[in-house]
Amino acid sequence: MSKFVRNEKPRMGILPIAKTNQYQGNIRKYIEAAKAGFGNDENMEIIMGDEPLWEMDEIMKTVDKMEKHNVDMYLFVIGSWMYTSLVTTAMNAVHKPCIMYGLCDEIANGSLGVSVQLRYVLEEMHIPFTYMYGKIEDEEKILEIKKALRAAWTKSEIEGRNIALIGGKCMMMYQTQVNEFNWKKVFGIDFPQYDHAEVFKELDNIDEEKAIELAEQFVGKSQGVNWKLDNGEKINHDAILSQMRLYLAYKRFQKLYDIDMFATKCMPELVNKCYGYSYGACLATALLNEEESTIAACEGDVPAGISMYILKKLASAPVMFADISRFNEKEGVMNFFNCGSGPVSMAGEKGYRLWPIPKLVPDEAVAKEYLNGDSGGACIEFEFSGNRTVTLLRLGGNEDTLRFHAAVVKTTQRVNNEDEDPANSFSGGTRWPGCGIKLENPDSFLRNATGHHYAIVYGDYSKELEYMADFYKIRFVLDR
Known part of the structure; x- marks a missing residue:
């Protein structure tokens, strides 16, 4: 019936981002946690690579791939300190709901602090997004993200309906x-x-x-x-x-x-x-x-x-x-x-x-x-x-x-x-x-x-x- 390409169930693109010269343990652990928490849920689909994203070109190519796969929502995971452009440029290029999730497991890794900085910059740029922070394996936050994804999917479902x-x-x-x-x-x-x-x-x-x-x-x-x-x-x-x-x-x-x-x-x-x-x-x-x-x-x-x-x-x-x-x-x-x-x-x-x-x-x-x-x-x-x-x-x-x-x-x-x-x-x-x-x-x-x-x-x-x-x-x- 639809005039548009729609997903049978909610689809999320996950971008785990970090810097090559920072501690990588957290972001790699998150990739495995995401596979378990989201990838094994039969009520949703995820698009995510096996490796973290380090550079702007990689991030933009990944966003382009996710756009073509018609994701309903993007999840940007902040795994270490980074330049704000790695996230702000990507978020500015997409047209679906975005969540930015700052990991807070290890304070010295800088991921929580830079997520606060990113939050402020995105707000000043008037780019729509939802800010969250939490641990790598946080069941409550996983559930929150799933609810946000369901909402984003429903938003996609409604557009163009009669x-x-x-x-x-x-x-x-x-x-x-x-x-x-x-x-x-x-x-x-x-x-x-x-x-x-x-x-x-x-x-x-x-x-x-x-x-x-x-x-x-x-x-x-x-x-x-x-x-x-x-x-x-x-x-x-x-x-x-x-x-x-x-x-x-x-x-x-x-x-x-x-x-x-x-x-x-x-x-x-x-x-x-x-x-x-x-x-x-x-x-x-x-x-x-x-x-x-x-x-x-x-x-x-x-x-x-x-x-x-x-x-x-x-x-x-x-x-x-x-x-x-x-x-x-x-x-x-x-x-x-x-x-x-x-x-x-x-x-x-x-x-x-x-x-x-x-x-x-x-x-x-x-x-x-x-x-x-x-x-x-x-x-x-x-x-x-x-x-x-x-x-x-x-x-x-x-x-x-x-x-x-x-x-x-x-x-x-x-x-x-x-x-x-x-x-x-x-x-x-x-x-x-x-x-x-x-x-x-x-x-x-x-x-x-x-x-x-x-x-x-x-x-x-x-x-x-x-x-x-x-x-x-x-x-x-x-x-x-």
């Missing part, structure tokens, strides 16, 4: 749109726009047998389907099959137009009969978000879609698009939910269930004379696994305000407030997929938020996100 806005701005949500000039310059992403009719057209070209197979699997793996409720809400008999057909139509559309991310305006076009489709895209979106090759954000939310894509690349795992729902101050729990879609592989021990799309949803953004209050579609409900670490992310802002806002928290069960209206079957969104979280400073999170939609993934990827923000030279805000 996020397709299907429809337009949803319900006057200004925060779902971006300054395309600014975001194209910073992230290298393109923003093609399409009409829902172009996706619906592909319904004529899908594999019907495959759709039937997917529908049977989706129902069979669920913990139950609530076909009809006492209040009259129902799932039409063909709704689940119809959404599997819609999923396959999205997959065809993705291939035809070279799409990497979707941001779909769901209301009213996908949940109201008079606008072309009434069963919703909840199940189709859930399946798209299980795919390794794409993500799908709801409500035409472009920054949420890009946030999801970043987390998916960092984690190599499904990511959920979720709304800030409510905050129970007494319990200290903030609820997050989605109005009916979520990758079901993220469901906790109780699995997932299917419910009718509620009557209130099809009427959003619809002229009063077209209200019908009936979708007939199906949506998903599940609770995340409890007491699991998750990372939340949303990119927001433009120009000087552009930033990553992230949070690393533990999941808990969602909590409703006291004195809920018993007639409100969607209190806290608990009939939809989601989770509760506990923050050290909820006020900080709410004041830093750049919108109400956040990407959520299992695991802690805060350091990788911090490196990414640094590589882009934009703000990074972290709540816990």
